[in-house]
Each structure stands twice: as structure tokens, then as C-alpha cells.
Amino acid sequence: MTVHFPFEHTYAALPANFFARVAPTPVAAPRLIKLNRPLAEQLGLDPDLLSTPEGAEILAGKRVPEGADPIAMAYAGHQFGHFVPQLGDGRAILLGEVIDRDGVRRDIQLKGSGPTPFSRRGDGRAALGPVLREYVVSEAMFKLGIPTTRSLAAVMSGESVMRETVLPGAVLTRVAASHIRVGTFQFFAARGDTDGVRQLADHVIARHYPDLAQADRPYHALLDAVIARQANLVAQWLLVGFIHGVMNTDNTSISGETIDYGPCAFMDEYNPATVFSSIDEMGRYAYGNQPRIALWNLTRLAECLLPLFSDDKDKAIEQAQFALGAFAEKFTEAYQAGLRRKAGLFTARDGDEALVQDLLDAMTKNQADFTLTFRRLGDIAADPANSEPVRELFVDPTAFDPWAERWRQRIAEEPQSASERQLAMHRVNPAFIPRNHRIEAVIQAAVSNDDFAPFEELLTVLSNPYEDQPAFAAYAEPPEPHQRVHQTFCGT
Incomplete structure (x- = not known):
């Protein structure tokens, strides 16, 4: 039998300036x-067919499956506060969309599948280490209950890529509710293309927020909905000690998923100023700054939507500021x-916020x-004699x-x-997170020794x-x- 993907292509049906058609x-x-x-x-x-040699070729981009319509999506973005009017998928290609068993439309994208018109002189490839990092962390986030893109497969390419050194190449198959970003809206807004912004907004509403189509002011309601999802998402990040590392507007998903696991990391010791990303030299995206940056990114989205709010710019700005x-x-x-x-507090009372702070x-x-303090606190809730492991x-x-x-x-x-309190606390305080030193050990074993047993474990x-x-x-x-890991790195 042949591997079959029941692809649909709602994004590829949008106007040609939304993407570039390009094969892996x-x-x-x-x-x-x-x-x-x-x-x-x-x-x-x-999964049995995907595990065959034919499946590996599809997941690596060597063979394009029947029914695919490969595209690289166009977008812009603020990178560390500096606007770049054209970014786009420089090393990722969207094969198409499938409807999952819950009726949810999901993108299937190959990451590291070769150059595209948006590659900006890059090779379009991915090294093995970043592929393993994204696979581990995205699946860990899913199991932690945090909205996230997911990893369907990791494949060795059989080729080398040049970064600081020569490294084995790999391709990640990423699954997302969509790959539409704040930067996607910025791409059209920066060109004064209000029709493009409107078409994109209509597509997003139909795909992610269908109930809003009947709202009195659907574009205002769209901004409200994205704000709510991002506020909840970043709160969940902080509650497990997660640091995204590159919260650029092109890495901010309109669907409310965590996307683009580059130099991401989880804190060990609690400190709001914690930064791991080697490129975040000023700490813009430090752990404690993430809520502020999320609002900054959402403000950029609001700017894009202003022409859809009102012909009166002052009125539109006032409405956006209210949202x-x-x-x-x-x-x-x-x-x-x-x-x-x-x-372990079941009710909200005065003084609780100060107590936890x-x-x-x-x-x-x-x-x-951070992780162990709260995990072991649950054991004290069960028995005050268990204080020493926290102390x-x-x-x-x-x-x-x-x-x-x-x-x-x-x-x-x-x-x-x-x-009851211990059980409730253990349900929200993980015992295990993808600690940075463990991820680095996995990567070293795979890159240096072709040993994937640590990865599997x-x-x-x-x-x-x-x-x-x-x-x-x-x-x-x-x-x-x-064993401490002091810096994490982008895979580009």
C-alpha cells in the first residue's frame, strides 16, 4: 500500500501573494x-505505512505525497524589536492540511526541507540537534497540558549541514492548528494591503474562531479572542518555568499555540531574570518579561487590524487600546x-497573592x-514531616x-x-520537565554516537x-x- 494523506488546502487557496509554491x-x-x-x-x-522506507522519504521531503500542494508561507515580523518586512518560511514547507479524528484542521509541515524564496541565503536545512530539541520539548509541553505545535516525526537526512561545525542534517514533521502568526498580518499591513489583512482575518476567523463570524464586530472580536488565548498561554508557560527565548512577532501564533522551539529552555533555579538564549543579549525575552512582550506583540497585531475597525483612525486606535x-x-x-x-489553595482569599510571591x-x-520546590511542597501538604526535601x-x-x-x-x-490537597497539587506541579542538561545529553549522544536510546528514554x-x-x-x-547549561542556541 501507498502512504495516503487526506489533504485539504484552504490556505493554499488564498491569493498567490500569501505564499510561494515550492517543493521540498x-x-x-x-x-x-x-x-x-x-x-x-x-x-x-x-503509522505502519509511515514507518516504511516510502514513509521516511515523505517525512524527509524526498518524495512529495499524492495530494500535497507544497507552499512556503509569507510573513514579516519584529525580531528583538526590529521590524523586518519580509521573513517567511525559509526552511519549512507546508504540505497541506488534514482533519483529525476530533474534527480539527491541522497543518502538516516539513521543517528543514530545503531552501524557499524566503530563505535569505540560508540553506533551508535543519541540524539534528534542534530537531531533537523541538521534538522533545513540544511533546513535553503537550503532556504538560500546554497548547503547542506537535512533532509527528524526526528523520535523518543522510546529509550534513554547516553551522559552527559540520553537523548531521535532519527534518522535523510539525503539526499545528495553523502556522499563521502575528507576523503574517504584519506582512500585509506593512504593504498597505488592507484587502490582504481582511482576507487573512476572515480566514483566521473561519478556521480558528468560527463563532465570531456572527459577532456584531467580528474583527474586534478576533483581537479579543487572540488576546485571551495569548494571555492564558503565557501564564501557563510561567507556571511550569518555560522560557520561549525568541518571542518575536513571527513566532507568535494566532491560534494560541506555542510555536517555534528554538533556544527555548526550562528554568532550574527560580529567577525572573533568567535568560538562556544566546541571541537574547539584553534579556528582552527573559522569563519574567514574557507577559510584557506578549502584550507588545499583541499591540503589533492590533495595529494591523486598525483599518478593519474604523475609517476613523483615532476611533480605531481607541477601540484597539480598549481591547x-x-x-x-x-x-x-x-x-x-x-x-x-x-x-494547594483551593479558594481565593486576601493575602494569597502575597503569600505565594x-x-x-x-x-x-x-x-x-522551581519545579522541585512546588512538587515537594505537595508532599508537605500530605505530611508536615516531609519538609526537609524542600528545605x-x-x-x-x-x-x-x-x-x-x-x-x-x-x-x-x-x-x-x-x-486531597497532595493529589491536587501533584496534578499541576510536574515531577519531570525537559531539563536543559538532559536535552543536551540526548543531543550529544545522537550527534556524536548515533545513539538514540537516551532520546527515547x-x-x-x-x-x-x-x-x-x-x-x-x-x-x-x-x-x-x-552539568549546567548556561546558553541555548537557534538552529538556523
């Missing part, structure tokens, strides 16, 4: 590293509710591990004690049992992040000093 560049010797079988089944694909004013409240509500859950401040001063995370263990006493008094005011651990998994307890531990 064939690779020398594709070899399947990993196929996400459950995701393949969810997409209505046959943007809701971001802070939506983010704060989602973030504070999440912090209460992490701290005092813990975060103490963690910063004492270099306490030992603090440089000065006594810094935890006065806070813990206040916290015990607070949780005593609620009717839940100790076991890490995926196994991360598939159940909220379970204790005693056999893999070492994966929960923070890095030793010699």
Missing part, C-alpha cells in the same frame, strides 16, 4: 528516527489562579529549584521555615484533607510528567554544577 528539496538517504504513532493515528494516518487593556487582567487572573493551585522571592534569593533546595534552609508556617496556617483554613519519562516514576527518579533532579 530531496535528501540523500532518509532514515526514520522517531515516528509519533499516537499522533499519526489522531491525524487519521497509518489591549484586557490583557493584564486576563493574564493576572490565569497566572494567579495557577499559582494558587500550585500552592513571598515564596517565589525566597526561592530567588536562595536559588531554589534542602534552599541555600539557607531556614529561609523556608517562616513561610512554611504561614502556609500551613493558610491551608488549615480549608476543608480539604491532606491527601527521555520521551518515555516526559510522557507522564505528573507521575513520580521511581525508576526514573534521577530525571527529576536538577543538574550538578558541571
Whole structure:
């Protein structure tokens, strides 16, 4: 049998200036590293056929499947605050869309599949390391319950790519609700193409927010909806210690998914100023700056939509500002509710926000591990005698004690049992995250030794992040000093 994709092409049906038609560049010797079988089944694909040599050739871009209409999408973007009027898919090609088993339309895109008209002198390829990083982190985010693009497959290309050194090449098959970005709107707005902005907005409403088509002011409602999703998304990032690393407008998804896992990382010790990305020299996208940058990006989206709001520019600006004013409240509500859950507080009471913030401040001063502090706090909820595993995370263990006493008094005011509180806390405080040193170890084993066993084992651990998994307890531990990863890098 032949591998079959039931493709549809609503984006490729838009006007020709929305994209460039371009086929993937064939690779020398594709070899399947990993196929996400459950995701393949969810997409209505046959994982057994995708695992064949023919499937590997399709997933590497060597063979274009029947029914595909390969395109590279056009977009612009602010990169670290500087506007670039034309970016586009420089190393990614959208094969088409499928309707999954839940009736959701999903893009299937090859990343690292060769140059496109948007490559800007780049080779259009991807190295193995960044492909493995995106596969691991995107699937970990999915298991953590955070909206995200996903990874269907990783394939070795059989070719080398030149970055700082010669590295093995690879291709990632990425699945997304769509690949439409704030930067996609900016592409048309920068050209004064109001018709293009309107066509794109209509497409987004039909695809992602169909209920808004009947709204009195659908374009205003679209901005409101994107603001709400981004506020919730960034709150979820902060609640698991995730740092995107490159929150440019071209990496901000209109669907509300986490997209483009470049120099992303998870914090070990809690510190709002934490930065890992090697290209974020000024800390623009530091952990604690992410809500502010999300609002900045959404403001750029609002600017694009102004002509659709009103012919009166001042009136349009006033309406956009009103919509943007809701971001802070939506983010704060989602973030504070999440912090209460992490701290085992079932109800909201005066003083809760200050209580949790005092813990975060103490963690910063004492270099306490973010993930483990909250995970082990759940064990104290079950038994106050379990305090020592949390105390030992603090440089000065006594810094935890006065806070813990206040916290015990607070949780005593609620009717839940100790076991109920521990269970609830463990449901929102993961034991396992894709720690940077573990990802680096996976990459080194694969690149240096063609050894993918560590990659497979890490995926196994991360598939159940909220379970204790005693056999893999070492994966929960923070890095030793010699294992610390201080910088992460883009794959381009």
C-alpha cells in the first residue's frame, strides 16, 4: 500500500501573494528516527505505512505525497524589536492540511526541507540537534497540558549541514492548528494591503474562531479572542518555568499555540531574570518579561487590524487600546489562579497573592529549584514531616521555615484533607520537565554516537510528567554544577 494523506488546502487557496509554491528539496538517504504513532493515528494516518522506507522519504521531503500542494508561507515580523518586512518560511514547507479524528484542521509541515524564496541565503536545512530539541520539548509541553505545535516525526537526512561545525542534517514533521502568526498580518499591513489583512482575518476567523463570524464586530472580536488565548498561554508557560527565548512577532501564533522551539529552555533555579538564549543579549525575552512582550506583540497585531475597525483612525486606535487593556487582567487572573493551585489553595482569599510571591522571592534569593520546590511542597501538604526535601533546595534552609508556617496556617483554613490537597497539587506541579542538561545529553549522544536510546528514554519519562516514576527518579533532579547549561542556541 501507498502512504495516503487526506489533504485539504484552504490556505493554499488564498491569493498567490500569501505564499510561494515550492517543493521540498530531496535528501540523500532518509532514515526514520522517531515516528509519533499516537499522533499519526489522531491525524487519521497509518503509522505502519509511515514507518516504511516510502514513509521516511515523505517525512524527509524526498518524495512529495499524492495530494500535497507544497507552499512556503509569507510573513514579516519584529525580531528583538526590529521590524523586518519580509521573513517567511525559509526552511519549512507546508504540505497541506488534514482533519483529525476530533474534527480539527491541522497543518502538516516539513521543517528543514530545503531552501524557499524566503530563505535569505540560508540553506533551508535543519541540524539534528534542534530537531531533537523541538521534538522533545513540544511533546513535553503537550503532556504538560500546554497548547503547542506537535512533532509527528524526526528523520535523518543522510546529509550534513554547516553551522559552527559540520553537523548531521535532519527534518522535523510539525503539526499545528495553523502556522499563521502575528507576523503574517504584519506582512500585509506593512504593504498597505488592507484587502490582504481582511482576507487573512476572515480566514483566521473561519478556521480558528468560527463563532465570531456572527459577532456584531467580528474583527474586534478576533483581537479579543487572540488576546485571551495569548494571555492564558503565557501564564501557563510561567507556571511550569518555560522560557520561549525568541518571542518575536513571527513566532507568535494566532491560534494560541506555542510555536517555534528554538533556544527555548526550562528554568532550574527560580529567577525572573533568567535568560538562556544566546541571541537574547539584553534579556528582552527573559522569563519574567514574557507577559510584557506578549502584550507588545499583541499591540503589533492590533495595529494591523486598525483599518478593519474604523475609517476613523483615532476611533480605531481607541477601540484597539480598549481591547489591549484586557490583557493584564486576563493574564493576572490565569497566572494567579495557577499559582494558587500550585500552592494547594483551593479558594481565593486576601493575602494569597502575597503569600505565594513571598515564596517565589525566597526561592530567588536562595536559588531554589522551581519545579522541585512546588512538587515537594505537595508532599508537605500530605505530611508536615516531609519538609526537609524542600528545605534542602534552599541555600539557607531556614529561609523556608517562616513561610512554611504561614502556609500551613493558610491551608488549615480549608476543608480539604491532606491527601486531597497532595493529589491536587501533584496534578499541576510536574515531577519531570525537559531539563536543559538532559536535552543536551540526548543531543550529544545522537550527534556524536548515533545513539538514540537516551532520546527515547527521555520521551518515555516526559510522557507522564505528573507521575513520580521511581525508576526514573534521577530525571527529576536538577543538574550538578558541571552539568549546567548556561546558553541555548537557534538552529538556523
